[in-house]
Amino acid sequence: MNQAAKVQDAKGPLVWLDMDQKALDDAYDQLVYAPNRDQVHKRNMFNSDRVRARLGAPKRVAYGPTAMEQLDIFATTKPNAPINVFIHGGAWRTRAAKDYAFMAEAYVRAGAHWIALDFDGVENTKGDLLPMADQVRRAVAWVYNNAKSFGGDPNRIHVSGQSSGAHLAGCVVTTDWKDYGVPSDIVKGALLCSGMYDLKPVRLSKRSDYVAFTDESEEKLSSQRRLDRLNCPLIVSYGTFETPEFQRQNREFAEAVKQAGKPVTLLVGDGYNHFEMAEMIGNPLSLLGAAMLEQMKL
Protein backbone atom coordinates (compact mmCIF):
# COMPACT_ATOMS: atom_id res chain seq x y z
CA MET A 1 0.00 0.00 0.00
CA ASN A 2 1.33 3.42 -0.75
CA GLN A 3 0.64 6.58 1.15
CA ALA A 4 -1.94 7.83 -1.32
CA ALA A 5 -3.93 4.63 -0.98
CA LYS A 6 -4.26 4.79 2.75
CA VAL A 7 -7.78 5.08 4.03
CA GLN A 8 -8.72 8.54 5.16
CA ASP A 9 -10.26 7.97 8.56
CA ALA A 10 -11.10 10.93 10.73
CA LYS A 11 -7.81 12.15 12.11
CA GLY A 12 -7.37 11.88 15.86
CA PRO A 13 -5.33 14.07 18.19
CA LEU A 14 -1.73 14.55 17.08
CA VAL A 15 0.75 12.44 19.01
CA TRP A 16 3.94 13.07 17.03
CA LEU A 17 4.60 15.78 14.47
CA ASP A 18 1.56 15.83 12.18
CA MET A 19 0.57 12.26 13.02
CA ASP A 20 -2.28 10.90 15.06
CA GLN A 21 -1.90 7.57 16.88
CA LYS A 22 -2.95 5.49 13.89
CA ALA A 23 -0.61 7.30 11.52
CA LEU A 24 2.30 6.95 13.94
CA ASP A 25 1.56 3.28 14.56
CA ASP A 26 1.48 2.70 10.80
CA ALA A 27 4.74 4.62 10.42
CA TYR A 28 6.42 2.06 12.70
CA ASP A 29 4.73 -0.93 11.03
CA GLN A 30 6.70 -1.94 7.95
CA LEU A 31 3.97 -4.18 6.56
CA VAL A 32 1.71 -1.20 6.00
CA TYR A 33 4.21 0.24 3.53
CA ALA A 34 5.94 -2.92 2.32
CA PRO A 35 3.28 -5.51 1.51
CA ASN A 36 5.93 -7.88 0.12
CA ARG A 37 7.64 -8.24 3.51
CA ASP A 38 7.16 -11.98 3.84
CA GLN A 39 8.09 -12.59 0.21
CA VAL A 40 11.37 -10.72 0.60
CA HIS A 41 12.11 -12.60 3.81
CA LYS A 42 11.55 -15.90 2.01
CA ARG A 43 14.01 -14.98 -0.67
CA ASN A 44 16.52 -13.75 1.91
CA MET A 45 16.46 -17.21 3.48
CA PHE A 46 16.58 -18.90 0.08
CA ASN A 47 19.50 -16.74 -1.07
CA SER A 48 21.25 -17.30 2.27
CA ASP A 49 21.08 -21.05 1.70
CA ARG A 50 22.62 -20.57 -1.72
CA VAL A 51 25.46 -18.49 -0.31
CA ARG A 52 26.17 -21.09 2.37
CA ALA A 53 26.19 -23.76 -0.33
CA ARG A 54 28.86 -21.81 -2.20
CA LEU A 55 30.99 -20.46 0.64
CA GLY A 56 30.47 -23.30 3.09
CA ALA A 57 28.91 -23.06 6.52
CA PRO A 58 30.24 -20.15 8.57
CA LYS A 59 32.44 -20.60 11.59
CA ARG A 60 30.10 -20.15 14.55
CA VAL A 61 31.75 -18.82 17.68
CA ALA A 62 30.55 -17.63 21.10
CA TYR A 63 31.23 -14.01 21.96
CA GLY A 64 29.61 -14.19 25.39
CA PRO A 65 28.41 -16.62 28.05
CA THR A 66 24.76 -17.15 27.05
CA ALA A 67 23.62 -19.54 24.38
CA MET A 68 22.34 -16.73 22.18
CA GLU A 69 25.65 -14.85 22.19
CA GLN A 70 27.18 -16.35 19.07
CA LEU A 71 28.30 -14.99 15.74
CA ASP A 72 28.76 -16.40 12.24
CA ILE A 73 32.07 -15.76 10.50
CA PHE A 74 32.27 -16.07 6.73
CA ALA A 75 36.02 -15.89 6.27
CA THR A 76 37.85 -14.57 3.25
CA THR A 77 41.04 -16.21 2.10
CA LYS A 78 43.00 -12.95 2.14
CA PRO A 79 45.35 -12.62 5.11
CA ASN A 80 44.91 -9.83 7.69
CA ALA A 81 41.66 -8.80 5.98
CA PRO A 82 39.17 -6.11 6.96
CA ILE A 83 36.00 -7.16 8.73
CA ASN A 84 32.35 -6.25 8.28
CA VAL A 85 30.12 -6.90 11.29
CA PHE A 86 26.43 -7.03 10.34
CA ILE A 87 23.62 -6.46 12.84
CA HIS A 88 20.31 -7.78 11.61
CA GLY A 89 16.92 -6.14 11.92
CA GLY A 90 13.50 -7.55 12.73
CA ALA A 91 11.86 -4.90 14.91
CA TRP A 92 14.16 -6.04 17.77
CA ARG A 93 12.19 -9.25 18.14
CA THR A 94 12.55 -11.50 15.12
CA ARG A 95 15.09 -12.74 12.57
CA ALA A 96 18.50 -14.28 13.07
CA ALA A 97 22.05 -14.01 11.72
CA LYS A 98 21.50 -16.98 9.42
CA ASP A 99 18.72 -15.18 7.53
CA TYR A 100 21.21 -12.60 6.22
CA ALA A 101 24.04 -14.80 4.98
CA PHE A 102 22.94 -13.76 1.50
CA MET A 103 24.99 -10.59 2.00
CA ALA A 104 28.22 -12.42 2.79
CA GLU A 105 29.50 -13.31 -0.65
CA ALA A 106 29.83 -9.71 -1.82
CA TYR A 107 32.30 -9.02 1.00
CA VAL A 108 34.10 -12.36 1.15
CA ARG A 109 34.86 -12.30 -2.60
CA ALA A 110 36.05 -8.71 -2.29
CA GLY A 111 38.54 -9.74 0.38
CA ALA A 112 36.80 -9.07 3.69
CA HIS A 113 35.50 -11.24 6.47
CA TRP A 114 31.75 -10.96 6.93
CA ILE A 115 30.33 -11.55 10.38
CA ALA A 116 26.67 -11.67 11.40
CA LEU A 117 25.69 -11.39 15.05
CA ASP A 118 23.03 -13.24 16.95
CA PHE A 119 21.65 -11.58 20.04
CA ASP A 120 18.52 -11.72 22.16
CA GLY A 121 15.17 -10.58 20.93
CA VAL A 122 13.45 -8.03 23.10
CA GLU A 123 10.97 -10.67 24.24
CA ASN A 124 13.86 -12.45 26.01
CA THR A 125 14.97 -9.30 27.79
CA LYS A 126 11.65 -8.39 29.42
CA GLY A 127 11.18 -5.72 26.79
CA ASP A 128 14.45 -3.97 27.55
CA LEU A 129 16.65 -2.84 24.66
CA LEU A 130 19.67 -2.12 26.88
CA PRO A 131 20.83 -5.75 27.13
CA MET A 132 20.62 -6.05 23.33
CA ALA A 133 22.79 -2.97 22.84
CA ASP A 134 25.24 -4.38 25.35
CA GLN A 135 25.36 -7.69 23.48
CA VAL A 136 26.15 -6.18 20.10
CA ARG A 137 28.79 -3.93 21.68
CA ARG A 138 30.38 -6.93 23.39
CA ALA A 139 30.30 -8.78 20.09
CA VAL A 140 32.17 -5.98 18.32
CA ALA A 141 34.71 -5.90 21.16
CA TRP A 142 35.07 -9.67 20.84
CA VAL A 143 35.75 -9.30 17.12
CA TYR A 144 38.46 -6.74 17.92
CA ASN A 145 40.09 -8.96 20.53
CA ASN A 146 39.88 -12.12 18.43
CA ALA A 147 40.30 -10.85 14.88
CA LYS A 148 43.73 -12.40 14.45
CA SER A 149 42.38 -15.85 15.32
CA PHE A 150 40.47 -15.91 12.04
CA GLY A 151 42.82 -13.85 9.88
CA GLY A 152 41.11 -10.51 10.47
CA ASP A 153 42.67 -7.09 10.89
CA PRO A 154 41.44 -5.61 14.20
CA ASN A 155 42.24 -2.16 12.90
CA ARG A 156 39.81 -2.40 10.00
CA ILE A 157 36.47 -3.24 11.58
CA HIS A 158 33.36 -1.82 9.93
CA VAL A 159 29.80 -2.20 11.13
CA SER A 160 26.59 -2.44 9.15
CA GLY A 161 23.00 -2.78 10.22
CA GLN A 162 19.49 -2.61 8.87
CA SER A 163 16.23 -1.47 10.47
CA SER A 164 16.33 -2.19 14.21
CA GLY A 165 19.82 -3.54 13.50
CA ALA A 166 20.76 -0.08 12.22
CA HIS A 167 19.41 1.30 15.47
CA LEU A 168 21.72 -1.06 17.37
CA ALA A 169 24.61 -0.29 15.01
CA GLY A 170 23.97 3.39 15.75
CA CYS A 171 24.39 2.54 19.43
CA VAL A 172 27.64 0.72 18.62
CA VAL A 173 29.18 3.76 16.94
CA THR A 174 28.24 5.95 19.93
CA THR A 175 29.63 3.59 22.58
CA ASP A 176 31.91 4.56 25.41
CA TRP A 177 34.41 1.81 24.61
CA LYS A 178 36.33 2.25 27.87
CA ASP A 179 33.57 0.15 29.42
CA TYR A 180 34.57 -2.69 27.09
CA GLY A 181 38.34 -2.41 27.39
CA VAL A 182 38.96 -1.63 23.73
CA PRO A 183 40.19 1.51 21.92
CA SER A 184 37.70 4.31 21.35
CA ASP A 185 38.28 4.17 17.55
CA ILE A 186 37.56 0.45 17.27
CA VAL A 187 34.94 0.98 14.52
CA LYS A 188 36.37 2.50 11.34
CA GLY A 189 33.11 3.14 9.53
CA ALA A 190 29.47 2.11 9.45
CA LEU A 191 26.52 1.63 7.13
CA LEU A 192 23.22 2.38 8.83
CA CYS A 193 20.38 1.28 6.58
CA SER A 194 16.81 2.29 7.43
CA GLY A 195 17.37 2.68 11.15
CA MET A 196 16.05 4.64 14.11
CA TYR A 197 18.20 7.08 16.02
CA ASP A 198 15.72 8.88 18.28
CA LEU A 199 13.51 6.51 20.24
CA LYS A 200 10.92 9.01 21.42
CA PRO A 201 8.47 8.57 18.52
CA VAL A 202 9.06 4.82 18.59
CA ARG A 203 8.13 4.85 22.26
CA LEU A 204 4.94 6.75 21.44
CA SER A 205 4.01 4.18 18.78
CA LYS A 206 2.49 0.75 19.20
CA ARG A 207 5.98 -0.71 19.42
CA SER A 208 5.65 0.13 23.13
CA ASP A 209 3.29 -2.83 23.32
CA TYR A 210 6.34 -5.09 23.32
CA VAL A 211 9.29 -2.79 24.01
CA ALA A 212 9.33 -1.62 27.64
CA PHE A 213 10.89 1.77 27.01
CA THR A 214 12.11 3.74 30.01
CA ASP A 215 13.44 7.27 30.16
CA GLU A 216 16.85 5.68 30.65
CA SER A 217 16.73 3.37 27.62
CA GLU A 218 15.21 6.07 25.43
CA GLU A 219 17.99 8.46 26.37
CA LYS A 220 20.92 6.04 26.32
CA LEU A 221 19.92 4.33 23.09
CA SER A 222 18.95 7.36 21.02
CA SER A 223 22.24 7.65 19.16
CA GLN A 224 21.21 11.03 17.76
CA ARG A 225 21.62 12.35 21.33
CA ARG A 226 25.08 10.78 21.67
CA LEU A 227 26.83 12.25 18.65
CA ASP A 228 29.74 13.55 20.73
CA ARG A 229 30.99 9.96 20.91
CA LEU A 230 30.77 9.34 17.16
CA ASN A 231 34.23 9.14 15.60
CA CYS A 232 33.94 7.25 12.31
CA PRO A 233 32.42 7.99 8.89
CA LEU A 234 28.79 6.98 8.45
CA ILE A 235 26.68 6.01 5.50
CA VAL A 236 23.02 6.55 6.36
CA SER A 237 20.30 5.42 3.99
CA TYR A 238 16.60 4.97 3.45
CA GLY A 239 14.27 4.07 0.60
CA THR A 240 11.59 6.34 -0.83
CA PHE A 241 8.97 3.60 -0.39
CA GLU A 242 9.63 3.37 3.35
CA THR A 243 7.29 4.71 6.03
CA PRO A 244 7.34 8.48 6.62
CA GLU A 245 9.03 8.00 9.99
CA PHE A 246 11.76 5.70 8.70
CA GLN A 247 12.50 8.23 5.98
CA ARG A 248 12.50 11.11 8.46
CA GLN A 249 14.60 9.32 11.09
CA ASN A 250 17.40 8.66 8.62
CA ARG A 251 17.19 12.06 6.94
CA GLU A 252 17.28 13.91 10.25
CA PHE A 253 20.00 11.74 11.73
CA ALA A 254 22.22 12.36 8.72
CA GLU A 255 21.55 16.07 9.04
CA ALA A 256 22.37 16.03 12.77
CA VAL A 257 25.63 14.18 12.13
CA LYS A 258 26.51 16.73 9.48
CA GLN A 259 25.65 19.62 11.79
CA ALA A 260 27.94 18.06 14.40
CA GLY A 261 30.74 18.34 11.86
CA LYS A 262 31.14 14.58 11.44
CA PRO A 263 31.58 12.76 8.12
CA VAL A 264 28.30 11.35 6.82
CA THR A 265 26.87 10.32 3.47
CA LEU A 266 23.12 10.08 3.02
CA LEU A 267 22.05 7.62 0.33
CA VAL A 268 18.44 7.51 -0.82
CA GLY A 269 17.20 4.37 -2.53
CA ASP A 270 14.73 5.75 -5.03
CA GLY A 271 11.93 3.23 -5.47
CA TYR A 272 12.97 0.84 -2.69
CA ASN A 273 10.96 -0.18 0.35
CA HIS A 274 12.30 -1.13 3.79
CA PHE A 275 13.08 -4.74 2.96
CA GLU A 276 14.30 -4.17 -0.57
CA MET A 277 16.89 -1.73 0.82
CA ALA A 278 18.51 -4.54 2.80
CA GLU A 279 18.83 -6.68 -0.32
CA MET A 280 21.11 -4.05 -1.83
CA ILE A 281 23.70 -4.55 0.92
CA GLY A 282 24.51 -7.92 -0.65
CA ASN A 283 24.97 -6.56 -4.18
CA PRO A 284 28.38 -4.99 -4.85
CA LEU A 285 26.93 -3.23 -7.91
CA SER A 286 24.09 -1.57 -6.01
CA LEU A 287 23.76 1.72 -4.17
CA LEU A 288 24.47 0.24 -0.75
CA GLY A 289 26.83 -2.63 -1.57
CA ALA A 290 29.06 -0.36 -3.62
CA ALA A 291 29.08 2.30 -0.88
CA MET A 292 29.99 -0.20 1.84
CA LEU A 293 32.80 -1.71 -0.22
CA GLU A 294 34.09 1.76 -1.02
CA GLN A 295 34.05 2.72 2.67
CA MET A 296 36.10 -0.43 3.36
CA LYS A 297 38.43 0.47 0.47
CA LEU A 298 37.66 -2.79 -1.35
Next chain:
Amino acid sequence: MAMQDQSPTRRTVLSHAVAGAAVIASGAASAQPAPAARVKGPLVWLDMDQQALDDAYDQAVYAPNAPQLHKRRQDKCKEVRARLGEPRRLAYGPTPVEMLDIYTTKKPNAPINVFIHGGAWRAGEAWEFCDAAELFVHAGAHFVVPDFIDVIAAGGSLMPMAEQVRRAVAWVHKNAASFGGDPSRIFISGRSSGAHLAGTTLIADWKEFGAPADVIKGALLSSGMYDLKPVRLSKRGAYVKFTDAMEDALSTQRHLTRINCPVIVAHGTYETPEFQRQTRDFAAALKAAGKPVTLLTGHYNHFEMPETLQNPYGLLGRAVLEQMKLTAQG
Protein backbone atom coordinates in the same frame (compact mmCIF):
# COMPACT_ATOMS: atom_id res chain seq x y z
CA MET B 1 7.96 4.60 -26.74
CA ALA B 2 6.34 4.20 -23.36
CA MET B 3 7.27 1.48 -20.95
CA GLN B 4 5.10 -1.53 -20.29
CA ASP B 5 1.49 -0.50 -20.26
CA GLN B 6 0.14 0.42 -16.86
CA SER B 7 -3.18 1.86 -17.80
CA PRO B 8 -5.77 2.47 -15.09
CA THR B 9 -7.88 -0.28 -16.55
CA ARG B 10 -5.17 -2.75 -15.65
CA ARG B 11 -5.16 -1.61 -12.07
CA THR B 12 -8.89 -2.20 -12.07
CA VAL B 13 -8.37 -5.66 -13.44
CA LEU B 14 -6.00 -6.34 -10.58
CA SER B 15 -8.47 -5.66 -7.83
CA HIS B 16 -11.24 -7.47 -9.64
CA ALA B 17 -9.10 -10.49 -10.35
CA VAL B 18 -7.91 -10.81 -6.80
CA ALA B 19 -11.40 -10.49 -5.41
CA GLY B 20 -12.74 -12.91 -7.98
CA ALA B 21 -10.02 -15.44 -7.38
CA ALA B 22 -10.70 -15.37 -3.67
CA VAL B 23 -14.35 -16.15 -4.18
CA ILE B 24 -13.65 -18.96 -6.58
CA ALA B 25 -10.97 -20.42 -4.34
CA SER B 26 -13.17 -20.37 -1.26
CA GLY B 27 -16.07 -22.01 -3.02
CA ALA B 28 -18.24 -21.08 -0.05
CA ALA B 29 -21.68 -19.66 -0.52
CA SER B 30 -21.29 -17.83 2.75
CA ALA B 31 -18.15 -16.02 1.61
CA GLN B 32 -18.03 -12.29 2.06
CA PRO B 33 -19.83 -10.67 -0.86
CA ALA B 34 -17.10 -9.51 -3.23
CA PRO B 35 -17.88 -6.70 -5.65
CA ALA B 36 -16.24 -8.47 -8.56
CA ALA B 37 -17.33 -12.02 -7.81
CA ARG B 38 -17.77 -13.92 -11.03
CA VAL B 39 -18.80 -17.32 -12.20
CA LYS B 40 -16.11 -19.37 -13.88
CA GLY B 41 -16.64 -19.54 -17.62
CA PRO B 42 -15.88 -22.31 -20.11
CA LEU B 43 -12.32 -23.57 -19.99
CA VAL B 44 -10.16 -22.21 -22.80
CA TRP B 45 -6.72 -23.50 -21.74
CA LEU B 46 -5.93 -26.17 -19.17
CA ASP B 47 -8.08 -25.37 -16.14
CA MET B 48 -8.47 -21.70 -17.07
CA ASP B 49 -11.46 -19.80 -18.33
CA GLN B 50 -10.95 -16.75 -20.55
CA GLN B 51 -10.56 -14.33 -17.65
CA ALA B 52 -8.05 -16.54 -15.86
CA LEU B 53 -6.02 -17.02 -19.03
CA ASP B 54 -6.10 -13.31 -19.82
CA ASP B 55 -4.89 -12.58 -16.31
CA ALA B 56 -2.17 -15.20 -16.66
CA TYR B 57 -0.74 -13.22 -19.57
CA ASP B 58 -1.16 -9.86 -17.83
CA GLN B 59 1.82 -9.20 -15.55
CA ALA B 60 0.14 -6.32 -13.71
CA VAL B 61 -2.38 -8.71 -12.20
CA TYR B 62 0.36 -10.65 -10.42
CA ALA B 63 2.96 -7.91 -9.95
CA PRO B 64 1.22 -4.96 -8.30
CA ASN B 65 4.57 -3.21 -7.79
CA ALA B 66 5.29 -3.13 -11.53
CA PRO B 67 5.27 0.68 -11.84
CA GLN B 68 7.71 0.97 -8.91
CA LEU B 69 10.04 -1.58 -10.51
CA HIS B 70 9.88 -0.02 -13.99
CA LYS B 71 10.97 3.32 -12.63
CA ARG B 72 13.64 1.66 -10.52
CA ARG B 73 15.05 -0.07 -13.58
CA GLN B 74 15.08 3.12 -15.61
CA ASP B 75 16.81 4.97 -12.76
CA LYS B 76 19.36 2.18 -12.54
CA CYS B 77 20.00 2.41 -16.27
CA LYS B 78 20.73 6.11 -15.99
CA GLU B 79 23.18 5.46 -13.14
CA VAL B 80 24.84 2.66 -15.06
CA ARG B 81 25.39 4.86 -18.11
CA ALA B 82 26.69 7.65 -15.89
CA ARG B 83 29.32 5.26 -14.55
CA LEU B 84 30.16 3.29 -17.70
CA GLY B 85 29.67 6.06 -20.21
CA GLU B 86 27.32 6.06 -23.17
CA PRO B 87 27.36 2.82 -25.15
CA ARG B 88 28.56 2.56 -28.73
CA ARG B 89 25.41 2.58 -30.85
CA LEU B 90 25.73 0.85 -34.20
CA ALA B 91 23.39 -0.25 -36.96
CA TYR B 92 22.93 -3.96 -37.53
CA GLY B 93 20.39 -3.54 -40.31
CA PRO B 94 18.95 -1.05 -42.80
CA THR B 95 15.94 0.38 -40.92
CA PRO B 96 16.30 3.08 -38.25
CA VAL B 97 15.23 0.80 -35.38
CA GLU B 98 17.89 -1.78 -36.20
CA MET B 99 20.55 -0.41 -33.90
CA LEU B 100 22.30 -1.96 -30.95
CA ASP B 101 24.03 -0.59 -27.86
CA ILE B 102 27.44 -2.00 -26.94
CA TYR B 103 28.78 -1.62 -23.42
CA THR B 104 32.39 -2.63 -23.85
CA THR B 105 34.76 -4.23 -21.39
CA LYS B 106 38.43 -3.37 -21.36
CA LYS B 107 39.51 -7.00 -21.66
CA PRO B 108 40.75 -7.95 -25.12
CA ASN B 109 38.99 -10.62 -27.16
CA ALA B 110 36.26 -10.80 -24.54
CA PRO B 111 33.09 -12.89 -24.51
CA ILE B 112 29.81 -11.20 -25.40
CA ASN B 113 26.34 -11.31 -23.91
CA VAL B 114 23.50 -10.19 -26.17
CA PHE B 115 20.45 -9.22 -24.11
CA ILE B 116 16.95 -9.21 -25.63
CA HIS B 117 14.62 -6.95 -23.70
CA GLY B 118 11.00 -7.64 -22.81
CA GLY B 119 7.87 -5.51 -22.86
CA ALA B 120 5.10 -7.81 -24.06
CA TRP B 121 6.58 -7.45 -27.59
CA ARG B 122 5.21 -3.95 -27.82
CA ALA B 123 7.17 -1.77 -25.41
CA GLY B 124 10.69 -1.14 -24.24
CA GLU B 125 13.85 0.22 -25.77
CA ALA B 126 17.47 -0.80 -25.45
CA TRP B 127 18.47 2.24 -23.39
CA GLU B 128 16.17 1.27 -20.54
CA PHE B 129 17.49 -2.29 -20.36
CA CYS B 130 21.17 -1.74 -19.62
CA ASP B 131 20.60 -2.24 -15.90
CA ALA B 132 22.76 -5.38 -15.85
CA ALA B 133 25.56 -3.94 -18.00
CA GLU B 134 28.02 -3.48 -15.13
CA LEU B 135 27.74 -7.13 -14.15
CA PHE B 136 29.13 -8.13 -17.55
CA VAL B 137 31.54 -5.28 -18.13
CA HIS B 138 33.21 -5.63 -14.72
CA ALA B 139 33.40 -9.39 -15.15
CA GLY B 140 35.19 -8.95 -18.47
CA ALA B 141 32.45 -9.32 -21.05
CA HIS B 142 30.83 -7.02 -23.57
CA PHE B 143 27.11 -6.40 -23.11
CA VAL B 144 25.04 -5.80 -26.22
CA VAL B 145 21.40 -4.67 -26.23
CA PRO B 146 19.65 -4.52 -29.60
CA ASP B 147 16.66 -2.41 -30.44
CA PHE B 148 14.06 -4.03 -32.69
CA ILE B 149 10.65 -3.32 -34.11
CA ASP B 150 7.63 -3.65 -31.85
CA VAL B 151 4.63 -5.77 -32.74
CA ILE B 152 2.34 -2.80 -33.33
CA ALA B 153 4.72 -1.23 -35.84
CA ALA B 154 5.12 -4.66 -37.40
CA GLY B 155 1.39 -4.84 -38.11
CA GLY B 156 0.80 -7.44 -35.41
CA SER B 157 3.38 -9.94 -36.61
CA LEU B 158 6.16 -11.31 -34.42
CA MET B 159 8.12 -12.58 -37.43
CA PRO B 160 9.98 -9.32 -38.17
CA MET B 161 11.06 -9.06 -34.52
CA ALA B 162 12.42 -12.60 -34.49
CA GLU B 163 14.17 -11.95 -37.77
CA GLN B 164 15.75 -8.73 -36.53
CA VAL B 165 16.96 -10.29 -33.31
CA ARG B 166 18.56 -13.12 -35.26
CA ARG B 167 20.22 -10.64 -37.62
CA ALA B 168 21.52 -8.70 -34.63
CA VAL B 169 23.18 -11.87 -33.32
CA ALA B 170 24.67 -12.59 -36.76
CA TRP B 171 25.93 -8.99 -36.92
CA VAL B 172 27.59 -9.38 -33.52
CA HIS B 173 29.29 -12.55 -34.73
CA LYS B 174 30.53 -10.93 -37.91
CA ASN B 175 31.64 -7.68 -36.25
CA ALA B 176 32.78 -8.87 -32.82
CA ALA B 177 36.46 -8.26 -33.53
CA SER B 178 35.71 -4.59 -34.36
CA PHE B 179 34.85 -3.90 -30.71
CA GLY B 180 37.23 -6.35 -29.06
CA GLY B 181 34.77 -9.21 -28.82
CA ASP B 182 35.40 -12.90 -29.29
CA PRO B 183 32.99 -14.20 -31.97
CA SER B 184 33.40 -17.73 -30.64
CA ARG B 185 32.02 -16.77 -27.21
CA ILE B 186 28.62 -15.22 -27.90
CA PHE B 187 25.92 -15.85 -25.28
CA ILE B 188 22.32 -14.71 -25.36
CA SER B 189 19.98 -13.68 -22.60
CA GLY B 190 16.46 -12.37 -22.47
CA ARG B 191 13.52 -11.83 -20.21
CA SER B 192 9.77 -12.02 -20.69
CA SER B 193 8.89 -11.49 -24.36
CA GLY B 194 12.63 -10.99 -24.86
CA ALA B 195 13.20 -14.49 -23.52
CA HIS B 196 10.67 -15.67 -26.08
CA LEU B 197 12.64 -13.94 -28.85
CA ALA B 198 15.98 -15.13 -27.43
CA GLY B 199 14.51 -18.63 -27.46
CA THR B 200 13.77 -18.30 -31.17
CA THR B 201 17.42 -17.46 -31.86
CA LEU B 202 18.31 -20.90 -30.50
CA ILE B 203 16.24 -22.58 -33.21
CA ALA B 204 17.34 -20.32 -36.08
CA ASP B 205 18.67 -21.76 -39.31
CA TRP B 206 21.90 -19.78 -39.14
CA LYS B 207 22.86 -20.62 -42.72
CA GLU B 208 20.28 -18.01 -43.76
CA PHE B 209 22.12 -15.42 -41.71
CA GLY B 210 25.66 -16.30 -42.73
CA ALA B 211 26.61 -17.46 -39.26
CA PRO B 212 27.78 -20.87 -38.03
CA ALA B 213 25.20 -23.23 -36.59
CA ASP B 214 26.84 -23.00 -33.18
CA VAL B 215 27.05 -19.18 -33.13
CA ILE B 216 25.40 -19.11 -29.67
CA LYS B 217 27.32 -20.82 -26.89
CA GLY B 218 24.76 -20.56 -24.13
CA ALA B 219 21.46 -18.91 -23.23
CA LEU B 220 19.75 -17.48 -20.18
CA LEU B 221 15.99 -17.33 -20.68
CA SER B 222 14.13 -15.73 -17.79
CA SER B 223 10.34 -15.63 -17.52
CA GLY B 224 9.73 -16.35 -21.17
CA MET B 225 7.20 -18.06 -23.43
CA TYR B 226 8.09 -21.09 -25.52
CA ASP B 227 4.73 -22.29 -26.80
CA LEU B 228 2.58 -19.56 -28.31
CA LYS B 229 -0.72 -21.42 -28.38
CA PRO B 230 -2.01 -20.26 -24.98
CA VAL B 231 -0.69 -16.78 -25.65
CA ARG B 232 -2.70 -16.75 -28.85
CA LEU B 233 -5.81 -17.80 -26.94
CA SER B 234 -5.31 -15.02 -24.40
CA LYS B 235 -6.11 -11.35 -24.76
CA ARG B 236 -2.64 -10.86 -26.20
CA GLY B 237 -4.28 -12.15 -29.36
CA ALA B 238 -5.98 -8.77 -29.56
CA TYR B 239 -2.74 -7.02 -30.54
CA VAL B 240 -0.58 -9.87 -31.80
CA LYS B 241 -2.05 -11.11 -35.09
CA PHE B 242 -1.11 -14.74 -34.62
CA THR B 243 -1.29 -17.11 -37.56
CA ASP B 244 -0.80 -20.86 -37.56
CA ALA B 245 2.53 -20.39 -39.32
CA MET B 246 3.74 -17.77 -36.84
CA GLU B 247 2.61 -19.77 -33.83
CA ASP B 248 4.46 -22.80 -35.08
CA ALA B 249 7.63 -21.12 -36.33
CA LEU B 250 8.13 -19.12 -33.14
CA SER B 251 7.19 -21.74 -30.56
CA THR B 252 10.70 -22.72 -29.54
CA GLN B 253 9.45 -25.74 -27.66
CA ARG B 254 8.36 -27.34 -30.96
CA HIS B 255 11.83 -27.17 -32.50
CA LEU B 256 14.05 -28.56 -29.80
CA THR B 257 16.18 -30.64 -32.14
CA ARG B 258 17.78 -27.41 -33.38
CA ILE B 259 19.02 -26.37 -29.95
CA ASN B 260 22.73 -26.95 -29.60
CA CYS B 261 23.87 -24.95 -26.55
CA PRO B 262 23.31 -25.13 -22.79
CA VAL B 263 20.18 -23.29 -21.66
CA ILE B 264 19.39 -21.78 -18.29
CA VAL B 265 15.66 -21.17 -17.84
CA ALA B 266 14.24 -19.32 -14.87
CA HIS B 267 10.99 -18.09 -13.41
CA GLY B 268 9.85 -16.44 -10.22
CA THR B 269 7.46 -18.23 -7.92
CA TYR B 270 5.37 -15.04 -7.74
CA GLU B 271 4.82 -14.93 -11.50
CA THR B 272 1.54 -15.72 -13.21
CA PRO B 273 0.59 -19.41 -13.38
CA GLU B 274 1.23 -19.46 -17.12
CA PHE B 275 4.65 -17.82 -16.94
CA GLN B 276 5.64 -20.40 -14.34
CA ARG B 277 4.22 -23.27 -16.36
CA GLN B 278 5.76 -22.15 -19.66
CA THR B 279 9.25 -22.15 -18.16
CA ARG B 280 8.73 -25.35 -16.21
CA ASP B 281 7.34 -27.23 -19.21
CA PHE B 282 10.04 -25.89 -21.52
CA ALA B 283 12.75 -27.04 -19.10
CA ALA B 284 11.16 -30.47 -18.87
CA ALA B 285 10.91 -30.70 -22.66
CA LEU B 286 14.58 -29.78 -23.07
CA LYS B 287 15.55 -32.36 -20.50
CA ALA B 288 13.43 -35.00 -22.18
CA ALA B 289 15.11 -34.14 -25.47
CA GLY B 290 18.49 -34.76 -23.84
CA LYS B 291 19.60 -31.12 -24.03
CA PRO B 292 21.63 -29.49 -21.26
CA VAL B 293 19.25 -27.35 -19.22
CA THR B 294 19.20 -25.75 -15.78
CA LEU B 295 15.96 -24.58 -14.19
CA LEU B 296 16.21 -21.79 -11.62
CA THR B 297 13.41 -20.46 -9.45
CA GLY B 298 13.26 -17.88 -6.68
CA HIS B 299 10.77 -15.89 -4.61
CA TYR B 300 10.42 -13.10 -7.17
CA ASN B 301 7.70 -11.76 -9.39
CA HIS B 302 8.01 -11.11 -13.11
CA PHE B 303 9.69 -7.73 -12.72
CA GLU B 304 11.78 -8.59 -9.67
CA MET B 305 13.46 -11.55 -11.38
CA PRO B 306 15.55 -9.46 -13.78
CA GLU B 307 16.91 -7.37 -10.92
CA THR B 308 18.80 -10.47 -9.81
CA LEU B 309 20.79 -10.15 -13.03
CA GLN B 310 22.18 -6.86 -11.70
CA ASN B 311 23.94 -8.74 -8.89
CA PRO B 312 26.92 -11.07 -9.46
CA TYR B 313 25.72 -13.02 -6.40
CA GLY B 314 22.03 -12.87 -7.36
CA LEU B 315 20.01 -15.74 -8.77
CA LEU B 316 20.44 -14.85 -12.44
CA GLY B 317 23.71 -12.92 -12.17
CA ARG B 318 25.73 -15.75 -10.75
CA ALA B 319 24.15 -18.25 -13.14
CA VAL B 320 25.05 -16.25 -16.24
CA LEU B 321 28.61 -15.59 -15.03
CA GLU B 322 29.07 -19.30 -14.41
CA GLN B 323 27.71 -20.11 -17.82
CA MET B 324 30.17 -17.67 -19.41
CA LYS B 325 33.00 -18.94 -17.15
CA LEU B 326 33.50 -15.50 -15.63
CA THR B 327 33.88 -14.19 -12.08
CA ALA B 328 32.49 -10.95 -10.68
CA GLN B 329 35.81 -9.12 -10.67
CA GLY B 330 36.88 -10.35 -14.09
